[in-house]
Amino acid sequence: VKKFLNSPRDAVSESLEGALRTYPHFIQATGHSKRAVQASATPPKGKVGLVIGGGSGHDPAFLGYVGRGLADAAAVGNVFASPPPDRIVNCTRAACQGAGVLYIYGNYTGDTMNFDMAAERANAEGIDVRTILTTDDAAFSAAEDRESRRGTAGSVFVFKIAGAACDRLYGLDDCERLARKANDATFTMGIGLEAASLPETSRPTFHIAPGDMEVGVGIHGEPGAAREEITTADLAVDRICDRLFSEMDLVSGDRVAMLVNSLGATPMMELFIIARRLHERIEARNAVAWRNFIGYYCTSLDMVGASVTLMKLDDELLELLDHPCAGFGLQLPAYPCDQ
Amino acid sequence: VKKFLNSPRDAVSESLEGALRTYPHFIQATGHSKRAVQASATPPKGKVGLVIGGGSGHDPAFLGYVGRGLADAAAVGNVFASPPPDRIVNCTRAACQGAGVLYIYGNYTGDTMNFDMAAERANAEGIDVRTILTTDDAAFSAAEDRESRRGTAGSVFVFKIAGAACDRLYGLDDCERLARKANDATFTMGIGLEAASLPETSRPTFHIAPGDMEVGVGIHGEPGAAREEITTADLAVDRICDRLFSEMDLVSGDRVAMLVNSLGATPMMELFIIARRLHERIEARNAVAWRNFIGYYCTSLDMVGASVTLMKLDDELLELLDHPCAGFGLQLPAYPCDQ
Amino acid sequence: MAELDSDFIARFFCEAAARLEEQRDELCQLDGLVGDGDHGTSMANGFAALAALVRGGSSHTKIPGALLREAADEFLSHVGATVGPLYATGLLDTSEAMGEGAPWELNEFPRLMACLTQGIARRGKAAEGDKTMLDAWLPATPAAEASLARGASAAEAALCAREAAAEGARATASMIASRGRAARLKERSIGYQDPGAVSASIVIEALVETIEATPEAR
Amino acid sequence: MAELDSDFIARFFCEAAARLEEQRDELCQLDGLVGDGDHGTSMANGFAALAALVRGGSSHTKIPGALLREAADEFLSHVGATVGPLYATGLLDTSEAMGEGAPWELNEFPRLMACLTQGIARRGKAAEGDKTMLDAWLPATPAAEASLARGASAAEAALCAREAAAEGARATASMIASRGRAARLKERSIGYQDPGAVSASIVIEALVETIEATPEAR
Numbered sequence A, B: 001v002k003k004f005l006n007s008p009r010d011a012v013s014e015s016l017e018g019a020l021r022t023y024p025h026f027i028q029a030t031g032h033s034k035r036a037v038q039a040s041a042t043p044p045k046g047k048v049g050l051v052i053g054g055g056s057g058h059d060p061a062f063l064g065y066v067g068r069g070l071a072d073a074a075a076v077g078n079v080f081a082s083p084p085p086d087r088i089v090n091c092t093r094a095a096c097q098g099a100g101v102l103y104i105y106g107n108y109t110g111d112t113m114n115f116d117m118a119a120e121r122a123n124a125e126g127i128d129v130r131t132i133l134t135t136d137d138a139a140f141s142a143a144e145d146r147e148s149r150r151g152t153a154g155s156v157f158v159f160k161i162a163g164a165a166c167d168r169l170y171g172l173d174d175c176e177r178l179a180r181k182a183n184d185a186t187f188t189m190g191i192g193l194e195a196a197s198l199p200e201t202s203r204p205t206f207h208i209a210p211g212d213m214e215v216g217v218g219i220h221g222e223p224g225a226a227r228e229e230i231t232t233a234d235l236a237v238d239r240i241c242d243r244l245f246s247e248m249d250l251v252s253g254d255r256v257a258m259l260v261n262s263l264g265a266t267p268m269m270e271l272f273i274i275a276r277r278l279h280e281r282i283e284a285r286n287a288v289a290w291r292n293f294i295g296y297y298c299t300s301l302d303m304v305g306a307s308v309t310l311m312k313l314d315d316e317l318l319e320l321l322d323h324p325c326a327g328f329g330l331q332l333p334a335y336p337c338d339q
Numbered sequence C, D: 001m002a003e004l005d006s007d008f009i010a011r012f013f014c015e016a017a018a019r020l021e022e023q024r025d026e027l028c029q030l031d032g033l034v035g036d037g038d039h040g041t042s043m044a045n046g047f048a049a050l051a052a053l054v055r056g057g058s059s060h061t062k063i064p065g066a067l068l069r070e071a072a073d074e075f076l077s078h079v080g081a082t083v084g085p086l087y088a089t090g091l092l093d094t095s096e097a098m099g100e101g102a103p104w105e106l107n108e109f110p111r112l113m114a115c116l117t118q119g120i121a122r123r124g125k126a127a128e129g130d131k132t133m134l135d136a137w138l139p140a141t142p143a144a145e146a147s148l149a150r151g152a153s154a155a156e157a158a159l160c161a162r163e164a165a166a167e168g169a170r171a172t173a174s175m176i177a178s179r180g181r182a183a184r185l186k187e188r189s190i191g192y193q194d195p196g197a198v199s200a201s202i203v204i205e206a207l208v209e210t211i212e213a214t215p216e217a218r
């Protein structure tokens, strides 16, 4: 796969530099470490800090979710590789306004180890850190085993809710509770058609036969839960809905937030075709997709594929979801439009 | 190339249906014709109307640029095919608030013929229609031959400026003048690495050899100005800058708006690598990229490639560029962030 | 003598629709080389709409001129694109030439081709050698007329038109495009046949086939 | 007798860096099959940073324990990922066992491997058969110890460690992953070697090579 690169090993650094130069109103480097990024807006004293992060290759995640009403800082790792603890600690210091700090990131062995090591150091500095692992990926493991699930595109909803709670100056306990609540209400399932190519190799990480699709892919271009025969968009969505609806127990009268996310190379025309069927299926349950997000939110480099996230809304979550925010990956004005 | 499709021939209709269901706060069908779309917000009486449109396959163009501070309506064609006059006339009627209507669209034979036929009919109904062709593509033809150039991603800037002028209730002459001014100030050049695949064929429309890139591609997956050996991101950007800077006569002290646009399958990480070099080059001229847009603005289905657009700003254009707007493809709150 | 009546037109549309449907993919491929790859779709869908119009009976008129006017609208509103206005204008100009009067005679088919050609030229402002569909349409009429003048039957004259159109389409391969999307490619368009000329020659083939299938044509 | 001094450690890091650099692409490919394709990058970059540390001289210490502590930080802050904390903890545990004291003797290299292994296990909480790098690390120490106990030279014992690690890595192909990214694939992970076990066996090869290249080892 052809790419716009200089030295492939510089891809992450150069990309980050490009982002920092492009969006100075949103993000800035934390101290000297360019791999730790904080919001350009100064957070108010007493606000609970929110630190997010993970590997690179998920643009606009995670940098795009740093800003007012979102995260205070993000730690940036190599492609598909957790950032190390020192950067996370730098982020933590930048985010800390004396009211404690939330760590929110996807549930992966690497991230957990690095963030835990960072949390230990932050604790040693007297910062109260609470960790919320996103576990929205419903493709794997039984519902009882929720904690072992991966964090995928649904993380964006969790960032959004938590960011809003922090922005409203809620206390640490409440912010933590709301982040957990958002994660508990959020379910994702992805389907990959072609694997992603990392900058260093510019070659798909694995092979999906022409007639096949990979069901249950995550956001690291990795294989998913099952290889199946490729099918129509509607049947693919049905496959996803069957799982998500039962997982989240979607019932008549429910309101959900919906996120149809490109994994990178699937264009928006197809995301809308997916959305069309989703609306049909949700309506058939007498439920409604109350808030809709479609586009590039948490990608897997240039993977051909898409994921669908549904978050069950109650009044509390909805209010926080609608709270204004300003990251370059997600901007919500006070009232986005006529509603 | 694998795609999420049902019957490929229904792709445009289904995608449009998905968009309408997803963004009811932004867009709605005009009358019974789903291929003519208007803003959900009611425009004030006396406002100049703005109608845009073109073929499908450029998402979020053109639907994403319908909304407050942007276009009032968009006519939707088949993939890479101009919409027919009747839909454009429907859009014109929906957009008309008694103060005349602007048509802004890319300079292509098909679009010109269809929009001209529509303008004739609208004229016959007593609607004063002014046509502005976008001709931002600097890859082809000499500067003197500006009128023969294509409209590509730079159209988004022209929509934005014209939409703001209309939203401020400027008169028809002024709106037309500003749209032309925006177009005159805007220059684009694209580079394609792999051709796009149309839904009906799911096969690249042409072949680019592994070691080659296509310089000067437009937004229809079509071949560009020249086939060249693939190079580093920085050299590719240099190739673009050399052309754009001389075309727009970029000089010390200039402020520009910059748009780094994915043609579909090139991920944001690479767009940022491109942006990094652009900032370097612009700064080397003692100019500055004053407003930055990076992402998916005017795509060519799933083409691997990117385009760079620069618009030279003066105070008038900058003010209109910063005017709030609310389309699902482009949202600017009153003050996007700390600035 | 047989006439270019609404039945003839209906058969022509259906024949063209069938042939274009068959060539849909190939025309897209051809268009992809110098254009944007949608030409087969536009042409096949456009004539499919005309076939549906005459078959499904959403048209009620038996007056050829009126039918062609309906066809122009139908083609245009289904297709848009570049070919929509061009073929719609061709159909419209033919419709106007026929007026509300009685059908033309079968032997007048070169006039039908001339009207179509004129509409396409009027709308698109292309000239011979611009590497467009006109390079197939333009030579068809004089070839048929010359053949009829030599005393040939309608069927024989139609075959001459077909040959001229096919030759015209083939000749576009060595031309530099100066109209439409491919014009931007300049010299790079050399070596590829113009998709619009190829599809035009298919449409003309369909017309010729329709004439040949008319018993009195021989 | 030769010692596991700072010079030894430096040679070990450089040897491992060179070998991992060579296998960078292959390890990425292996990781792509059941994981996310970055393993070669993380390992090669991590040991390249260690090589740079000892070569470039950003480290000034000659005390092995202190050097290993610096190495742990360096590895971790360059790599992150899953392997960063694991190897960093391994290096740290070794550093702590060595303390500020004099270097261990060459024959004590199994203890060095044991410390690395223990750190990895402590941090990652994986067990034998979980299809992780531990499946290469765990058998290496007892194999070397047994060989030394049989009276073998350091070099001979090192070769036994290498064999055991390589065998351990090979054996992961038939295991079901229950730790890390591949654990989600369940049965689908069968048939592929664990990339972390393969790279561990390369690291151990480098250690063995370093021992062999020590004249007194024979």
Ligand SMILES: Nc1ncnc2c1ncn2[C@@H]1O[C@H](COP(=O)(O)OP(=O)(O)O)[C@@H](O)[C@H]1O
Pocket (backbone or CB within 6 Å): B080, B081, B082, B108, B109, B110, C031, C035, C036, C037, C038, C039, C040, C042, C043, C081, C082, C083, C086, C120, C123, C124, C125, C126, C131, C132, C133, C134, C179, C180, C181, C194, C195, C196, C197
């Ligand atoms: N001005 C024109 N006059 C006549 N034919 C034209 C003109 N411009 C383009 N064409 C024809 O249109 C064809 C392309 O049709 P189509 O692919 O449907 O349009 P588009 O280029 O808009 O995708 C060309 O091959 C050419 O024959």
Ligand SMILES: Nc1ncnc2c1ncn2[C@@H]1O[C@H](COP(=O)(O)OP(=O)(O)O)[C@@H](O)[C@H]1O
Pocket (backbone or CB within 6 Å): A080, A081, A082, A108, A109, A110, D031, D035, D036, D037, D038, D039, D040, D042, D081, D082, D083, D086, D120, D123, D124, D125, D126, D131, D132, D133, D134, D179, D180, D181, D194, D195, D196, D197
């Ligand atoms: N808990 C663990 N303990 C020990 N090793 C582990 C553990 N989890 C994963 N690994 C090892 O890490 C390797 C993957 O490393 P790497 O590709 O760098 O990480 P990631 O999966 O985060 O991309 C696996 O092949 C496995 O050997």
Ligand SMILES: [Mg+2]
Pocket (backbone or CB within 6 Å): A055, A079, A080, A081, A082, A110, D036, D038, D081, D082
């Ligand atoms: Mg990884």
Ligand SMILES: [Mg+2]
Pocket (backbone or CB within 6 Å): B055, B079, B080, B081, B082, B110, C036, C038, C081, C082
């Ligand atoms: Mg077209």
Ligand SMILES: [Mg+2]
Pocket (backbone or CB within 6 Å): C031, C035, C036, C037, C038, C039
């Ligand atoms: Mg075309």
Ligand SMILES: [Mg+2]
Pocket (backbone or CB within 6 Å): D031, D035, D036, D037, D038, D039
């Ligand atoms: Mg990995």
